[in-house]
Amino acid sequence: MSAYLAFAQSGFLTQLAYRNEVWANLFGKLVQVFARVAIWTAIYGGAGVIGGVSLEEMVTYALLGGAVTGAARYETVVGGIGHALRTGDVAVWLLKPVHFPLYVIASEVGRAFYRFAFLVVPTVIFVALFYGMLPPASFFHGAMFVAYLVLALTIFLLIAALFGLVAFWLLTSFSLEWLMQALLNLLAGQLIPFWFFPEPLGAIARQLPFAWIVYYPSAVWLGRLSPEECLAQFGVGLGWAAALAFAVWLLWRRASGRVVVQGG
Amino acid sequence: MRQLRIALRLVLMQIRSQMEYRGAFWIDRIAQIITYSSSLAVIWLLVDRFTELAGWRWPELLLLYSFHVLGYAAGAAISFTQMRDLEERVRLGTFDALLTKPISPWLYIVFSGFNIGYAGHILLGVVLMVWALWIAPVDWSLLTIAYLIASLLSAAMVTAAFLTIIGLTALIWVRSNHLYSIFFGFWELTRYPLDIFPVGIQGVMLTIVPLAFTSSVPVAVVLGKQVPLLGDWAPALALLAGPFFVALAVLCWREAVNRYQGAGG
Numbered sequence: 001m002s003a004y005l006a007f008a009q010s011g012f013l014t015q016l017a018y019r020n021e022v023w024a025n026l027f028g029k030l031v032q033v034f035a036r037v038a039i040w041t042a043i044y045g046g047a048g049v050i051g052g053v054s055l056e057e058m059v060t061y062a063l064l065g066g067a068v069t070g071a072a073r074y075e076t077v078v079g080g081i082g083h084a085l086r087t088g089d090v091a092v093w094l095l096k097p098v099h100f101p102l103y104v105i106a107s108e109v110g111r112a113f114y115r116f117a118f119l120v121v122p123t124v125i126f127v128a129l130f131y132g133m134l135p136p137a138s139f140f141h142g143a144m145f146v147a148y149l150v151l152a153l154t155i156f157l158l159i160a161a162l163f164g165l166v167a168f169w170l171l172t173s174f175s176l177e178w179l180m181q182a183l184l185n186l187l188a189g190q191l192i193p194f195w196f197f198p199e200p201l202g203a204i205a206r207q208l209p210f211a212w213i214v215y216y217p218s219a220v221w222l223g224r225l226s227p228e229e230c231l232a233q234f235g236v237g238l239g240w241a242a243a244l245a246f247a248v249w250l251l252w253r254r255a256s257g258r259v260v261v262q263g264g
Numbered sequence: 265m266r267q268l269r270i271a272l273r274l275v276l277m278q279i280r281s282q283m284e285y286r287g288a289f290w291i292d293r294i295a296q297i298i299t300y301s302s303s304l305a306v307i308w309l310l311v312d313r314f315t316e317l318a319g320w321r322w323p324e325l326l327l328l329y330s331f332h333v334l335g336y337a338a339g340a341a342i343s344f345t346q347m348r349d350l351e352e353r354v355r356l357g358t359f360d361a362l363l364t365k366p367i368s369p370w371l372y373i374v375f376s377g378f379n380i381g382y383a384g385h386i387l388l389g390v391v392l393m394v395w396a397l398w399i400a401p402v403d404w405s406l407l408t409i410a411y412l413i414a415s416l417l418s419a420a421m422v423t424a425a426f427l428t429i430i431g432l433t434a435l436i437w438v439r440s441n442h443l444y445s446i447f448f449g450f451w452e453l454t455r456y457p458l459d460i461f462p463v464g465i466q467g468v469m470l471t472i473v474p475l476a477f478t479s480s481v482p483v484a485v486v487l488g489k490q491v492p493l494l495g496d497w498a499p500a501l502a503l504l505a506g507p508f509f510v511a512l513a514v515l516c517w518r519e520a521v522n523r524y525q526g527a528g529g
Contacts, residue, residue, distance in 0.1 A: 024442035028449030034465060035453050042318045042460035043310070050314075172288040175295035182295075182302040191306055196313050 003098060004106040011110025015118075026119050029070055033127050036062035036191060041131075053195065057222050060134040063124050064218040065190055068152040070120045072112035074160035074184075075177050080104045081164025082173020085255060094256055101161045101252050108157055137223020144230045148217040151237045156213045158244035165251040168258070189215030195224070209240040267371055274375040282380055293384030300388055304329050307455065318459040323400040324487055325457075330392035332454050332479040335416055337385030339423025339478075346377035347431025351440050359435075360526055370517060400487065408486060411499070415482035418506030422477050425506075425513035432513075435520040447473070454479040459492055466492050477505035 015022065040058040048054060081104055084090040093100040124133070136142030163180050167173035184190060187210035194202040194215055205211055216237065220230055282289060307329065311322045320328070350373065353359040362369040402408060430447060434440035450473045458466055458480040469476040470493060482502040484491045491498035 021442040021445075025445050028445040031446075031449035031465070032452060034462070035456070038461045038465070039310075039317070039456065043314045170291065172291055175288075175292045178292070178295040178299045182299040185299070185302040185306055192309055192313075197309065198312060 004102060007103055007106040008110035008113070011107035012114045013110075015111050015114040022115075022118060025115075026123065029066065029119055029123050030126065033063060033066060033123055036065060037127060037131050039191070051195065053193075056132060056134050058193075059131050060222060061193055061218050063127055063131075063133055064221055065214055066123070067116070067120055067149060067217060068112075068156055068213055069184065069188070069190060070123070071116035072108055072153055072156055074156065074163075074180055076111070077104050077108050077157055077160035078164040078167070078177045078180060079173050080108075081161060082167030082176065085165070085168040086171065086173070090256070099252070100256075101165065101248050104164070105157045105161055108160075109153065112153060134222065136221050140227055141220055141223050141230070144234070145217055145221045147234065148212070148220050148237070151234065151241060152213050152217050154241050155209050155237065155244060158241060158248055159209065161248045162244060162251065165248065165255055168255040183210055184213070187211065188213045189218070193219065209237075209244065212237040212240065267368065270367060271371055271375040274372070275378045278376060278378050279380055289381075292381065293387075296381075296384040297388045300333060300385065303455065304392070318457050319489070320457045320459075323396060324483075324489075326392060327396035327400045327487070328457065328479055328483045329455055330389050330396050331416065331419070331483050333385050334389035334393060335419030335478045336423050336451070337382040337389060338416070338420035339425075340427060341379045341382040342374050343424040343427040343431070345379050345381075346373050347428050348441060348444060349377070350431045351434040351438070354434050354438055354526075357526065359524075363521075363524075369521070402486060402488075411503075412482075412486055415485070415502050418503050419478040419482060421506030421510045422474055425509035426474065428513045429516050432516050432520040435524045450475050456480070457484070463493075470494065474505060474509060477502055481505075 037059050040055065040062055044050060044055040044058070081101060084093065084100070090100060093103070136145055160180065163176040164173060167176050170176065187205050187208050189205070189211060194205050194211070196202075197205060206215070212233075216225075216233055219225055225233060304326075307317075307325055308322065311317060311325060315321070317325065350359065353362070353373075359369070362372060365372065397404075427444075427447070430443045431440055433443060450469060453461065453465070453469065454475050458469065458476050461469070466476070470481075481491050481494065481498055485499045485502055494501055
């Protein structure tokens with residue numbers, strides 16, 4: 001376990017070395033958050049409330065939307081695992097007493113913490129100064145939001161690892177990175193929360209694991225879920241995380257088994 | 265003439281090498297088409313629920329999106345990956361080797377790296393544009409069609425010029441890639457009408473990051489809509505933006521190559 005902590009720590013520290021990049025990313029991120037807020041402001045026009053949701057709530061939703069997806073990069077996980085499997089670099093990792101997908105996830109967690117502290121939080125504060133932002137609905141919802149963020153990061157990176165492992169059979173991780181983006185666009189609730197989706201699309205999207213990446217954490221912050229629902233959905237999310245972890249473990253065993261066959 | 269023949273030969277070589285992995289190539293293209301379609305689906309979901317976005321309805325937003333995809337793909341095919349990798353060439357010193365060859369380094373870099381990976385974008389863009397033109401409320405005349413084609417060309421030129429200028433900074437500062445994340449931040453905004461953004465962002469997108477000219481300005485002109493900040497100048501400026509930024513990129517290229525000292529100390 002301490003090994004993975006060390007990987008996470010080194011992931012965090014490597015980000016310090018590329019400060020220019022972080023500044024550029026901060027700017028790029030800022031533009032995107034502004035864009036999301038602008039879209040909702042335009043849609044609301046003069047209306048204060050649409051479908052029981054106020055503009056302030058939507059602005060807050062837009063600000064929280066990048067909390068996890070802005071901090072963690074699925075590309076590095078999908079690409080990292082895909083590349084190692086394709087080039088055979090993975091053979092080196094098979095010699096080490098380390099679970100390779102877990103290593104890739106751990107170092108991305110380290111980088112995600114760095115970006116969360118130095119990219120996401122400053123961006124949210126900066127845009128909130130212009131447009132305002134609602135506090136969590138209650139202390140309980142605020143605390144649950146933090147727990148949901150950890151779960152969101154876990155599910156996000158596990159799905160990415162799963163996509164990276166599939167690259168082993170598909171021979172291209174490029175397409176899998178794109179497909180993951182497609183699913184995030186539609187099913188994470190990044191731009192449009194599911195309460196604005198036409199039914200039954202909204203009901204379906206709420207059940208899929210992508211919903212825990214953006215939709216549920218933000219909905220919890222806004223108090224759209226009652227305390228009981230918060231706990232229940234957290235349990236379902238944990239179930240998804242466990243299922244995904246099992247799938248990663250299984251695919252990794254199969255893929256690493258095939259590496260041996262291919263090598264030589 | 266000789267240069268043109270070489271460029272053509274380089275492109276053909278590139279196509280042949282890319283097609284070596286035909287299966288993977290088309291899987292990648294299909295994945296890109298799916299992803300672009302999903303971004304469009306998000307816009308569809310928005311207008312399905314709220315009818316319009318700053319006065320733009322579905323057919324108009326569809327035209328905007330198809331124009332954004334086509335203009336970008338045409339421009340990026342002759343600039344993006346090539347210029348992104350310029351940083352690596354500078355770092356490894358292979359750019360220095362190019363300078364000694366009896367051929368323009370720009371010509372070599374751009375055409376030997378001609379990115380046919382944008383085939384997916386073009387395919388999707390054409391289908392979406394035909395669909396949009398079918399349903400969009402435009403009074404079609406020879407003039408509007410000519411304008412649409414010319415402004416698409418101008419959009420591709422702005423894209424290529426801007427991506428090239430970003431890549432060029434590698435010749436002076438060695439690193440350029442982080443600037444691309446700023447580019448793509450703004451680039452995503454061009455899927456939406458310029459009207460929805462705060463004046464500050466509108467101003468930036470019409471000047472130092474001139475991406476408004478790659479989609480919402482020309483499309484608003486074709487649809488007969490008002491363009492913020494530009495007013496009556498919009499139709500002409502959308503056409504002039506391409507040649508202007510290409511000229512600027514040519515100047516920047518000359519200047520950067522002249523000042524280039526190599527990455528090594």
